Amino acid sequence: MSQPPPPPGQPSRGDSPDPEKPEETPNLEKKEPGAQQASPSQGETPQQPAQPPSGGFGAPPQPPAGGYGYPQQPPSGGFGAPPPQPPAAGGYGYPQQPPGGGGGYGFPQQPPQGAGYGYGYQQHPGQPYGQGPGMYPTAPGYGPGGPGAPGGSGNGKVIAIVAAAVAIVVAVVTIGIFLVNKDDGTEARQDPKTGTNDPGGDKPASTEGRELFKIPSPKLSEDETASVTGAWATDKIFAKSTLNGIIGMDAASGKQAWKISLDGQICAAARQSTDDGKAAVITAETKSSRAKCNQMAVIDLDKGKKLWQETMPSSESAVTLGMNMAIGKNVVAAKWIGGSVAYKMSGGTPLWKSQSGGGCEDEGFAGGEELMAVVQCGSYGDPKLKVQKLNPKTGEANWEFDVPKGVQTARIVSADPVVIAVGAGSSTATDVMTIGDDEKLKAKISLGDNKYEPGCSTGVESCTSIVVDDDYVYLPSARHQGDSASTNEIIAFDINSGSPKWKSDAGEKRTIVPVRMLDGKLIAYKKPTYDAGGQVVAVDPGAQGKQELYMRHPDDSAEDENNLGGISLREPPIYQNGRLFLHQTLISKRSSTSYGKYLGIGFGAQ
Template sequence: MTASPPPPPGGPARTPQIWDTDIARRGTAPPGFGPPPQPFGADPGGGGGAPRGRRKALIVVLALALVAGLGTGGWLLWGRTQKDPRHRAEPSAPPRVDTRLDWIVANPDKDKALPSPKRPATWFAHGNVIRTWSRQITALDVRQGKEQWRIALPGELCSASRRLDDDTAAVMYKQDGNTCTGLMAVDVKSGRQKWDRRVPLHDERTSDYGDPQVLVFRGRVKVMGSSESATFAAADGKVLEHPRLNPADNCMENRASTDGKTLLSVVRCSLGSDREFVQRIDPGTGREDWTWKAPEGLTIRGVLSVDPVVVTVGRTDSSDTSTNLISISPQGRTRAVISLTDHGGAIDAIVGKDTVYLASGDKETAASTKENRIVAIDLAKGEKRWETNAGGNRVGTPVGFVGDKPLFYQGAQSGEGGRLVTLDPRDGAPTVHKRMPSESSAEEAEVAALGEVYFHDDKVFVVAAAELRPKNLMMSFG
């Protein structure tokens, strides 16, 4: 590639590129690019391919929506009168570990063959847990599980934004048969549709938004697909950008991720051979802070973390499996290449400040139960810090963080409820954070199968995969 994508029309001058070719210069692929393991999860911030595997939906994208509420401690509040500072309030009691089943929502369509929802999303706002389903968006009161509002979709769900922006969410749906051309923005505070429109196409016959991604960021809605992309005003749906892209000889943005502050764009270019890039975009100016080039022969499967930047990659000639993680420095240079194959064929992961926590695939133990391993890897050097089975006889899947401690969900089994376990970032020592009751273990196991688990405001939410037609759709423990 000899030139990078031009800046937006009328935009500021482009900053110098930082091309990281340390890996690309090697005669062979870096260590760890061995046989592909089980599929790795998609980006928690909104990028990457469709979820794969038993616990994809538990990735990443989950931690970004919860961290702000999990790591805060209690403040000592002083009155207006000047009292002796020694007369302080007694320390609050530690959080209760044992939970109860607060509510459970039955599936009204359990006997109907529902289509599999594409990239479903769950949001928490204004005392509600809000979920996208195949044909609707539903808000339930987090305290009692009662429906607060519902918005019907004119067609089957294609994709949904992973994050909210100023109480705005956006979804794409099938408008013309199997074509994802409908775009709707909703206000999650009022529970009303903001606008609904058809996305523009340059050529109705040859272009489409196949495998689309939706992202809401700073008052804009971005939609990216296989051969089209467009940007709309979140307030009224006005088209702000609809670039004409020709993948045969130009570059196109086909994925983007955000943590609400920073925007990462995944760009694919075709000039003799396919090459892919990650660009960090300054949200204030729209200009590139840096551009990182993927090593030759590798394709970017997803963005696992925006800050710090961690991407998942796989061989270009392989379908959709990820073989490695690559951490990227704040300056846009490769920090470390981490093999997923070398760490038990990791299939799920979450990223902390300086560490990635990998969850390996299941293995049957001598007690006829299953467990897996959690491996902590240093993002700067790619070296293993520790490895643990997080208590044994359970399979742990990442949910998020409590402070700086990674949080994993271990499913219900043999008459025992599931549990949330935190791991000490220094040595991996496990601590049970929440324990679900044994009385509802059977229902919990059914809802959690291929589903998702969230921890919000000291409550545990287990959300079912609708395509399995389970008896119940959602459970809450508090």
């Protein structure tokens, strides 16, 4: 179907940057027109982050402007990021003040009087979700006379795109003058008794951990920033993007194993890697500040080799804004404002591709057990969001969930089971929804008034602080005052009902965040305190959240583990083969922010 016309005086998303040079129509189209069409990422106007909570390490600095692949809106919560701004008062599913009692912070025992289904978690038997009294409030700008309507004051998505374009142009000019540091300067930390670190395994060989290595950030000039998006781990290698390249660290010896030079800056990177250690990135075609981000490349992480590189379609456009990519079912899919494309991880010609102009457009992809997409259909003034599981070979939807009316944004948390985070009347995530195989809503967990920190930013695959298994959705509560210092908990919500079942405390002075599921247990990271290193714990769902210490980092690593020393903690840790890796995607030497001294730090058992 064709794309509805935009409001008067506003360009279509599919408009070519040069009206006299329209984009070339691709010769490979999806079989279902409109099922996957490219679009701007979420249409969110960049916002200034809230001031981080006082006290303790781990609260990030104000993020510098833009950069390839860097979200324009800071994460709401997440690993050290400030909590989100509260949603507008009222509206369906927004909780009242939490009750007192022995349940603890963020863990309601029973709803307050009169709160009904509006408190904390909801399931709505017998009532059409998103209809009548239960519908979400209409997003600002989507009502009659609003900014998104004809005769309004302009479209918010267009404004967001223009703002993002300005930020990225500035970042491109800045990044374009950087050079890769010839002296890698990586610091390997060897055990003096063995010469190597632990042999790995799901559980570390010892609870006493040590620092394996540090990867120093490239040298920057004053007031410069750079995006270094992308980090992956296999059983043997931790790989981290740097300026115009990727560095691979041997996880056993702590030494640099390899370094791959790329044609230009990494513009986007898939969070996932395949079971056999393949990762995918999009790079600029040259190191020039004016280079287009149109090169897809796949890397073998264990061997340190670039397996293939292809020029993506629609290369006449900048291919920069709204960029997102994901790996699922051994296929890598990429989206930008203006189109999308998918390749086999083994390379070759595109499996499918699309351009703007249909009735539906891709908001972005998510990977893992499935290849998924968030798709927006309809007009600017009345958008309709869908979450789809894709046939990776064709791009067609073989499973689809219609997001309730009034939801402005949707982010995919988990592909199997399907869990999404939505923004109701707001770009900020306000609720977490669990979806059944029957493509229907099972439960809704309201995030409330800054009670939880899902770690969501603007991207479709950006909720980094939520972990899911077949039984529970694990959410960290916001940091709050404990007996003597600030602390928080992980709350386990039943995936079928949305009700809270148990909580696992961080302990005084600590903040705990979920990392991943492993062998039926939730791996979690306790952030460092002022004078003590971080900790890795395994949380047992079968024992109501009982914790087992997996690894205690040395106390002298506390400074390196937090933003004042080297790592911003804005990105989630990676736990692989008994080792924990911290990393960051933005480095800066601006006078107003902390300079990220390290690209990544690795920890293993003594």
